[in-house]
Amino acid sequence: DAKTTQPTSMDCAEGRAANLPCNHSTISGNEYVYWYRQIHSQGPQYIIHGLKNNETNEMASLIITEDRKSSTLILPHATLRDTAVYYCIVRSSPFTGGGNKLTFGTGTQLKVEL
Amino acid sequence: NAGVTQTPKFQVLKTGQSMTLQCAQDMNHEYMSWYRQDPGMGLRLIHYSVGAGITDQGEVPNGYNVSRSTTEDFPLRLLSAAPSQTSVYFCASRSSGTSGANVLTFGAGSRLTVL
Numbered sequence: 001d002a003k004t005t006q007p008t009s010m011d012c013a014e015g016r017a018a019n020l021p022c023n024h025s026t027i028s029g030n031e032y033v034y035w036y037r038q039i040h041s042q043g044p045q046y047i048i049h050g051l052k053n054n055e056t057n058e059m060a061s062l063i064i065t066e067d068r069k070s071s072t073l074i075l076p077h078a079t080l081r082d083t084a085v086y087y088c089i090v091r092s093s094p095f096t097g098g099g100n101k102l103t104f105g106t107g108t109q110l111k112v113e114l
Numbered sequence: 115n116a117g118v119t120q121t122p123k124f125q126v127l128k129t130g131q132s133m134t135l136q137c138a139q140d141m142n143h144e145y146m147s148w149y150r151q152d153p154g155m156g157l158r159l160i161h162y163s164v165g166a167g168i169t170d171q172g173e174v175p176n177g178y179n180v181s182r183s184t185t186e187d188f189p190l191r192l193l194s195a196a197p198s199q200t201s202v203y204f205c206a207s208r209s210s211g212t213s214g215a216n217v218l219t220f221g222a223g224s225r226l227t228v229l
Contacts, residue, residue: 036218043118043204043220044157087156102218104149104157 004088009109012082018075020108022088025069030092033064034102035073037084044087044104047073078112085109116140120205120221127195127228135190135224137205143219145208146188150174150201151223157204163188195228202226 005023012018024033034049048055048062050071055062061074075082087107121136139146147162149172159172163182177199179191188207192199202225206218 034217041202041223043206043222044218045220046217049217103159106154106156 004090004105006086006088006105006108008106009111012075012078012110012112014079014112014114015077018078018082018110018112020073020075020086020088020110021070022073023070024088024090027068027090028092031090032092033062033068033071034089034091035060035062036087036089036104037082038087038107039081039084047086078110080112080114083110083112118205118207118219118221120203120224122224123222124225125227127192127226129196129228131195133192133195135192135203135205135226137188137190137221138186139188139205139207139219140186141207141209141219142185143207143209144185146182147172147206147218148178148180148188148190149204149206150199151204152201160190160203192226195226197228200226200228 032049032051035047036044037047038044048057048060050062050064052064064071085107087104089102091102118139144165148160149157150160151157158174160174160178161172161180163169166182166185169180169182182188202223204223205221208218
């Protein structure tokens with residue numbers, strides 16, 4: 001699986017958009033980008049994933065660059081409850097072999113403040 | 115619909131004791147896995163299973179055993195607990211029926227302290 005690089009920490013004012021970057025310059029054609037978050041002491045929570053098109057759901061938007069070497073998770077109106085560690089993970093489809101493992105790095109600690 | 119249920123939430127063991135962390139899911143998911151999380155580190159995969167009767171090792175399997183006799187349950191056994199196994203343990207599951215989707219559902223975690 002491709003390696004990802006994320007900033008260690010970021011701050012965001014409540015009500016503003018939080019833009020969390022992720023670099024995955026070695027991503028291959030069949031690898032998806034997944035985002036999870038982990039609120040303190042809880043189990044990680046799935047947010048969104050995409051292959052090459054931008055994606056949006058009720059939680060967030062995912063913008064993937066055209067060359068797919070980086071992506072940005074956008075929380076459009078961050079609240080205090082969005083304070084968490086955000087993990088960017090690159091993984092091939094489970095149906096292309098290589099097991100079913102997701103590798104979680106250390107992620108980005110997002111702190112949303114008043 | 116309970117999702118993924120882990121028990122116990124907290125456990126204190128003495129070195130050398132054995133115990134089992136329980137994990138159950140009610141979503142009929144084929145894939146289940148165990149992760150551990152240590153302070154300042156990401157989650158590390160211990161063992162996983164792609165279906166009943168099938169298990170495999172992850173990154174850090176030493177000191178842990180698993181079995182998968184039913185689709186619903188995936189217990190993690192510590193045979194002889196060591197202080198290095200002090201950690202928070204998370205169980206996760208997902209369906210293998212959706213192409214491209216590694217959408218894991220995690221349990222709330224089990225915090226284990228080995229003295």
